[in-house]
Amino acid sequence: MRCPACKLALATLEVEGVELDFCVEGHGYWLDEGELEVLLGAEETVLEVGELGGGNGGKGPGGRRPRCPRCKRSMTPVVLFEGLELDLCPVGDGIWFDEGELAVLMTELVRAGRVVADTPLARSLDSLTRHFGGTS
Amino acid sequence: MFELIHRNRRRSALLVVAMTLLLVAVGFFAGELLGSGGGPLGIVFALALMGGLFALSWFAGDKVLLAASKARPVDGESAPQLVNVVEEMSIAAGLSKPPAVYVIESNVPNAFATGRDPEHATVAITDRLLALLSREELQAVIAHEIGHIKHRDILYMTLLSVMAGSIALLSDVLMRWFWWGGGRRRSRTSSDSGQGELVLLLVGFLVVVFGALVARLVYLAASRTREYMADAGAAVFTRNPLALASALEKLGAEQAGASSEQGKTARASSPVPPSARAMLIVSPALKAGAGKRSQSPGLFSTHPPLAERIEILRQLGGQPNFSYGDYAGAFKRVSGKRASFFPSDALGEGAVSTMSFNADEPAATELRREALDGLRRGAGWRLWDCPCGARIKLPMELDRERAVACPRCGQVAE
Known part of the structure; x- marks a missing residue:
């Protein structure tokens, strides 16, 4: 798989028995369908990844949309809340988080009281977002 | 036997x-x-x-089939746990030589055996299957494939x-x-x-x-009768019919779910070319509800109805011990047909005592990761264990000079 932003081959990170794909250069994360929920230890769907329609044919404001690293379809931008626009695969393969976006989502979820607080995985995720998000 | x-x-x-x-x-x-x-x-x-x-x-x-399904080999060094399960089952089945083990990266759970005889045989398993099954269930699925090899179905x-x-x-x-x-x-x-x-x-x-x-x-x-016989073999080799029943149930549920979801039909397709479907553990792309017994037996199916296979195994699992004859008996009770494909001589063979099945055992995710890491090493990936406990896996395409920091603790590799 290649990074939707810079086309570099994605590396894989294994923490607490969960695997994530990340870009060693741009520090973005690719989460396959369902991985976000595993990561958060959430019982129900945190972010519905489903049929979104065909995107906008690869063009739009701001140039070409990044393509899904799995199916190569151009991804659909989804505004989750004020200040966070994520790229979702139009057929539900997964979600692309640019650098820092995972941290923004985490902060918002914690604020809304939706994350399981103190698991090894949640602590990992916290440090993951610290190193890749916000700080750099 | x-x-x-x-x-x-x-x-x-x-x-x-x-x-x-x-x-x-x-x-x-x-x-x-x-x-x-x-x-x-x-x-x-x-x-x-x-x-x-x-x-x-x-x-x-076998080479064409393995190449077409993008299967890659693992061995005792790269995936010791998975290879160990295959070896255990080969011994239980009395094979002279354990088959080669291949892993397919696919989100469709399935497995198949190929080759020409027990000395030149291969078992291939998708990583989704490894993600789904507990160790006992995996043993049962592998024993089913080894049954195909032992019976020379391949x-x-x-x-x-x-x-x-x-x-x-x-x-x-x-x-x-x-x-x-x-x-x-x-x-x-x-x-x-x-x-x-x-x-x-x-x-x-x-x-x-x-x-x-x-x-x-x-x-x-012929393919359908061979499936029943491989099931019977798996039950005897593992002495654990409920483990295979449980594995088949999981596979059926997963496939039914995948094919009923819109837009995912491509993902639910077979991991192998159509010509090789008879070799799979379950027939690919089950239609939603195809597991129900009310459906016709399906003259055009390579596999018998899943619900029937599961029910036969459950009946065996309820007995303190069982033999091939008991499998044939359960087959007759469940399907209403005579198990004419079971030679009468085999039915008199000794019974094995039923092992208890632990339905709550978690999926063997560790085994799957080990197998996938084995595949990656084989494909030239570099694996780095960061002192913080995270493991970073770098694909071959990434140049070796590039500095890579652990996303969790920030430490730079090597």
Whole structure:
């Protein structure tokens, strides 16, 4: 798989028995369908990844949309809340988080009281977002 | 057990002879229909076609299949736990040599066996299957595949498949030839010939048209009985029928879920080419609800109904001990049919005591990761264990000079 932003081959990170794909250069994360929920230890769907329609044919404001690293379809931008626009695969393969976006989502979820607080995985995720998000 | 294989060989040999006769008949009539007196040439052509295809699958069939399904090998070093399970089951089944182990990166849970005989056999497993099953369930699925190897289904089903394929090919070519007007020319030149030839033409036409259908149905029916026998073998080898029942249930649920979700149909498709479907543990792309027993037995299916296979295994699991005979008995109770494919001699063989099945055992995710890491190492990935406990896996495409920091603790690799 290649990074939707810079086309570099994605590396894989294994923490607490969960695997994530990340870009060693741009520090973005690719989460396959369902991985976000595993990561958060959430019982129900945190972010519905489903049929979104065909995107906008690869063009739009701001140039070409990044393509899904799995199916190569151009991804659909989804505004989750004020200040966070994520790229979702139009057929539900997964979600692309640019650098820092995972941290923004985490902060918002914690604020809304939706994350399981103190698991090894949640602590990992916290440090993951610290190193890749916000700080750099 | 040996008797089971022996008797099976006789039955199988009979079926192969019958299929050969059908192939010869189709060849003969195809030759005759193309030109009076062309029958013998048609037979030669049909047999040569089958021989060629069979030689191809004998020498390269497994390689082609493994390459087409993008399977890659693992060994005792790269995936010790998975290879260990395969070796355990090979010993339980009494194979002289454990099969090679291949892993397929696919989000469709399935497994298959291929090769020509127990000495040249391979078991391939998708990583989704590893993600789904507990260790006991995985043992059962592998034991099922080893059952196919032990019963020599891998060669036999390839042979039948090649024969059915040759017949279909001949029939198809002939039909097209007629469709494009070949038959009209032929009938003009024979307008003065007698009624006998007209009958011959009619019979030949029917043989060619229905031969392909019959051959396919024979192939599929043989495939379905082989599935039951591999299930019976897996139950005996593992002494744990409920583990296989549970694994099949998970596979069925996963496939039904995948194919009912819109837009995901491509993902639910088979991890192997259509020609190899008989080799899989469950038939691919089950339609939603196909697991229900109310559905017709499916003459055109390579696999028996999943619900039936599960129910038979559950009945065995409820007994303190069981034998092949008990499997045949349960088969009769569940399907309402006689297990005629089970040779009566095998039914008297000794019973094994049933092991208890732990349904709450978690999926063997550690085993899956180990196997996938093994695949990655084989594909030139670099694996780095960061002191913070995270493991970073770098694909071959990433140049080695690039500095990579652990996303969790920020430490830079090497």
